[in-house]
Amino acid sequence: MLKRNRRLRTNEAIRSLVRESLVTPDDFQAPLFVVEGSGIKQEIASMPGYYRYSLDLLKNEVQELWSLGIKSVLLFVKVEAKLKDNRGTEAINPNGLMQRAIKAVKETLPEMIVMTDVALDPYSEFGHDGIIENGEVLNDPSVEVLAKMALSHAEAGADFVAPSDMMDGRILAMRNILEQNSFFNTGIMSYSAKYASAFYGPFRDALDSAPVDAQDIPKDKKTYQMDPSNRDEAIRETLMDIDEGADIVMVKPGLCYLDIVRDLKNNVNVPISVYQVSGEYSMIKAAAEKGWLDHDAVVMEQLTAIKRAGADFISTYFAKYAAKLLQR
Numbered sequence: 138m139l140k141r142n143r144r145l146r147t148n149e150a151i152r153s154l155v156r157e158s159l160v161t162p163d164d165f166q167a168p169l170f171v172v173e174g175s176g177i178k179q180e181i182a183s184m185p186g187y188y189r190y191s192l193d194l195l196k197n198e199v200q201e202l203w204s205l206g207i208k209s210v211l212l213f214v215k216v217e218a219k220l221k222d223n224r225g226t227e228a229i230n231p232n233g234l235m236q237r238a239i240k241a242v243k244e245t246l247p248e249m250i251v252m253t254d255v256a257l258d259p260y261s262e263f264g265h266d267g268i269i270e271n272g273e274v275l276n277d278p279s280v281e282v283l284a285k286m287a288l289s290h291a292e293a294g295a296d297f298v299a300p301s302d303m304m305d306g307r308i309l310a311m312r313n314i315l316e317q318n319s320f321f322n323t324g325i326m327s328y329s330a331k332y333a334s335a336f337y338g339p340f341r342d343a344l345d346s347a348p349v350d351a352q353d354i355p356k357d358k359k360t361y362q363m364d365p366s367n368r369d370e371a372i373r374e375t376l377m378d379i380d381e382g383a384d385i386v387m388v389k390p391g392l393c394y395l396d397i398v399r400d401l402k403n404n405v406n407v408p409i410s411v412y413q414v415s416g417e418y419s420m421i422k423a424a425a426e427k428g429w430l431d432h433d434a435v436v437m438e439q440l441t442a443i444k445r446a447g448a449d450f451i452s453t454y455f456a457k458y459a460a461k462l463l464q465r
């Protein structure tokens with residue numbers, strides 16, 4: 138034998154010397170769920186160890202994240218049922234929960250990069266990301282509201298808006314409205330390759346935002362989110378979003394879509410984020426609870442694999458936990 142690959146694996150010193158991918162807290166963005174009220178830290182049933190916070194406790198959480206080296210949060214709000222309609226009225230309320238959450242985080246920690254979810258589903262009485270008419274999720278009227286929503290988040294102080302709706306043309310509409318209102322420095326992180334995935338279930342529990350089961354309401358999001366069978370389409374979607382003005386593009390979910398991450402890494406030259414979604418979190422929790430998997434090892438292996446595939450950073454419910462593991 139002229140080549141023996143095991144030489145480079147002899148001990149941890151040589152392994153660390155030749156290691157190709159590393160995760161650090163710099164790579165993590167923490168999604169946060171916000172609710173009305175005060176003193177609330179409410180565990181999400183299908184996401185053990187993950188919580189919804191009221192604004193007062195959100196501040197502590199953000200400070201703890203920062204102290205662990207996590208420099209960005211992705212905000213989601215749980216909207217009260219009585220505020221939901223078919224037009225996203227509450228989404229553009231300048232004093233809405235999201236707008237107050239943005240201010241709360243920026244007042245507590247101005248350096249924390251605040252990104253905000255832009256989509257109508259938490260605000261929709263039907264649990265869809267856009268306006269519905271005659272059983273159809275309308276594109277252009279939804280884009281109009283989504284652009285106003287993005288502006289409203291920028292006005293509240295968001296650093297980046299993160300449209301997760303998958304309507305066509307929304308990035309251009311958002312970039313335009315932000316420019317017209319002089320928010321030149323407000324960025325856009327586009328969920329550009331977002332798949333119609335069954336892994337979003339626990340998230341929809343967290344926000345009570347699942348599509349409702351009713352006549353003339355689409356049962357799923359397949360007319361706007363991507364078909365899990367498709368690969369070329371992810372490149373097409375992502376290149377279009379970059380043309381329209383996206384600063385950062387995203388692949389979502391993570392683990393099942395790492396081929397897409399690598400395709401994008403080879404085809405685009407803007408930062409790529411990967412969303413390790415709620416179902417990916419819950420699967421690990423459930424298996425670990427049964428004693429079937431080594432929780433910490435699996436968490437770090439998955440985050441490392443996402444990084445190796447080509448992610449520049451990862452939105453993950455393990456952000457805080459993994460940052461603590463890395464401190465040890």
Ligand SMILES: NCc1[nH]cc(CCC(=O)O)c1CC(=O)O
Pocket residue numbers: 254256258266301302336337338339340341358413414415416
């Ligand atoms: N547009 C809403 C949105 N933004 C992020 C997620 C899922 C995130 C997760 O599962 O962790 C969803 C759910 C959906 O599209 O139905």
Ligand SMILES: [Mg+2]
Pocket residue numbers: 303304305306329374377378
């Ligand atoms: Mg698109």
